Every structure is written in C-alpha cells, then in structure tokens.
Amino acid sequence: MGHRTPLYDKHVEMGAKMVDFGGWDMPLHYGSQIEEHHCVRKDAGMFDVSHMTIMDIKGAATRDLFRLLLANNVDKLKEAGKALYSCMLNSEGGILDDLIVYYMDENWFRVVSNAATHDKDLAWINKAAGEMGGITVTERSDLAMIAVQGPNAREKTFLALGDGVRDSAANLKPFYAAKIGELFIATTGYTGEDGFEIMLPGKAAPFTWQMLADAGVAPIGLGARDTLRLEAGMALYGSDMNEQTNPLETGLGWTVAWEPQDRRFIGRDALEFAKTKGLNKKLVGLVLQDKGVLRRHQVLSCNSKGEGEITSGGFSPTLGKSIALAQVPVSVELNSACQVDIRGKRVEAKVVKYPFVRLGKSCLD
C-alpha cells in the first residue's frame, strides 16, 4: 500500500481508478480521462494534489537562503501572498526540482515542490539552511491541497466556500495567494486555465472536496492533469527536465534571473559557462500531422539538423490530435517538418511554439 492523502476515501467513493504515483495511491480518472479533460477546459474540475510537498521555511535569513538556492530571484517577492516559479539547480546547473515559493512575511516563505523529489528536496534545503543558520524548515504534511481549475472555477469555488473566501480571493491577480483563516488560496495552477490552488488542513479536506462537488466541480484524475498541462506547454519534472538538463535547454530560460549579477545562486557558474560555450539543445512543441500518438522517448529526425527526442507526448483532447514537447538541436526552426519514429513507422510532425492551448482556446495557427 502506498501513501494516502486525506482525500483517499473520497476518491474511492467517487469511483476513481486508483494507481500508484511515485509511492502515492492517487486517482488516475473517475471514469473517462477525456471527459474530465474537457470539463476543466469548459467548466470546472478539481484535483487532489496533496501528494505534493509543502514546506514552511522560517527565520531572518530565509530570503538569503532562497537567493542562494533558486535560479529565479526571490527579491521579486515583496508583498504578502506573491508567488514565484523557479528551478532549484545543482552546482552543474542541472535541475534538482521546479517549485513555487510564496511570500508569507519577511521571516516566512512557503514552498510547494514535487512529490517524487520529496526526499532529495528536503535534504538539499535542510543542508543549505543548516549551513546558513537560524532557519527552520518544517514540512507541512498536515496540509492537503486541492486545485480547482477551469473557466467556472472561481465562481464555483466561491459558491462552495462562501462569501468570506469570495471577498478575499475574488480580486487576486495571477500568481498571488491569500490567507483566509486556515485556508491558503493561490491563483496558481497547472492547466492553462483560471482557478485556484487551495491549501487547507488535511482533516478539513474531505468535506471541502464534497462542498466543491456539490457546487458542480467535477473530480479530475492525474491522467487529465497530464494532458491539460501538456496542452498548456508546462514542463513536467522527471519528463521534460531532470538533473541532466539545465533550464536553458528545457524552455525555462525565462525563469533564470541573471540580474543582479552579484547574486551567485547555486548553478549560476555552470549556466554561464554553458551559455558562453553555446547551447546544444532546446525544447519545442510538436504537432503530429499523420494519425497516431506521440509519446515520451520517441526519436525524431529533424532533417539535416540532427535528431531529437520527445520528452512528453500524448493525445490532445482539445485539439483532437497528438502533440508533444521534444528536445531538439538548437538550429531546428519553428514550422519546420520532422519525422517521428512511432513503433518503427516514420510519421510527419510539425515543429511549433507552445503552449498549444490557453484558456480553452487553441494557440496553433
């Protein structure tokens, strides 16, 4: 038996097909993954993401700790509730994890990172915090997290959680959060739709989940979460990035803050060296022109430019065709054609910009 979130019984009760997901028993779908996908694009759906790691990091030196640990610049966080997406790098510039850090107050930052990297992240952060001194790292395994996403997510969340939540969260801009009693509501997500990620005490999660369901929010499994994030062009740790890739090669260059130059974050020297030397690879989108399904690890031939590899692929329910993220030689141009080897057959795909879908609409020409 794997780890269970406080919502495990709810998933079973709602007919979920439970699967092992990095040591956690999580819902893959509740009937049809494709219907769940459409539901998030057109209405509102909720995901149990309580398996993710939540850490509260406190102490006067916390900001200094993040100046060192994060490739993005924590000094962009000045107001309570503001969130920042960043990679955490090793000294070779490889990605240890991608995470979101929230500014609670000057002595308190909250980090949400991946489930599969839990032990590694905690060890890395604790080691750096220990060397810096005066910092406490507390894992918040007492908290659950529910993501409510979709064009009607805000309205249905307010319907379920009441006017107090409406008053505090209705005017939140993207990538902000509000603390409302024991609830922490953030306008972050992993679908390319509007909505919230709600952190709350684990014991309050089942009835909150039920209230959301009663307000018309459909439960969505991790299967649809993956196709939604792929359409939204959001990289997945362990697939599109890992310790062997740096942010510049995986479409995450925008998250690396080079200024100020004297902020010597871990991995900076290696990234600067890689940039000077010239990058070899980059991440692009692919749209399959023929029938079939693009999948991770399929190899593609980019004509004279060399070979690439799909890092995430699947069927896009919104577009009705297969799409993928692929790592290719830097010289590969947008709108060029490439051939993907699908089970021994060469099929035609087109190199495109991503995201593929944003706020329910196709981004393709």
Add this chain to the structure above:
Amino acid sequence: MSEIPHDLKYTKSHEWVRKNSDGSMTIGISAHAQELMGDMVYIELPEAGAELEAGNDCAVVESVKAASDVYAPVSGEVLEVNEALNDNPEIVNKDPYGDGWMFRIQPSEEEQWEELIDADDYEAMIASEES
C-alpha cells in the same frame, strides 16, 4: 467487473472472437482490456484483404495511456474492418463487444476456434491477474 458474453471466445492477449452464421469470425478487444487501457484515442486496423496469421500482431490500439498491439486470434483473410473506429475510437470503450468490433475475418483454419479460451476460463484468468 463487467459481464463476459458466453457466446464469444477469448485469447490470453484479451481479444474476443465471435463465430458468425456464415462461417466468418468477428474480432474485438474485451471489456477488461479497454478498461485497463482507458479512453481510446487512435486505432490502426488491418486492411481488408490482408492475410493474418494467428498470434501475429495485426492492429494497434492507442489509448490516453499507452499503445498496445492486437493479435490475430485465428488465421485468415480480413473481409471487413470497422471504419467507424477511425473517427470514433471511443466506441471501443462504450461497447467493446458490439459496435466496438474491430475486424471480420474468413478463417483459413477452422480448428483454431477450438483452441480459444471460453468465457468461464477467461473470467477465471482475469480474476487471477487481478488478485
């Protein structure tokens, strides 16, 4: 678990076979197989006229989760394929033993029917897989 039709026979690789009155055989994948795979998104069928050999891969079903081969349960010539699956692969999820059939074959070795698994044994087989 869904009901397993008793007029059909099955394979270890989860295909089903129906013997039609004209001697042809219709082939699809079982409810258990489609359930394991999840929503279908693309199905590659054999071509009408193709000669299939029992045990060889002859079609591919791609679901949201993975690609999977379909193996010919018996040898013979493909008479007809279910063209409706080209645009609506989800029919296999909705009605695996009916409208979700995949192709019809004129068997060249009738006796292969006897080697297929009957419904009770198939049920026992998937029950033991699940336990």
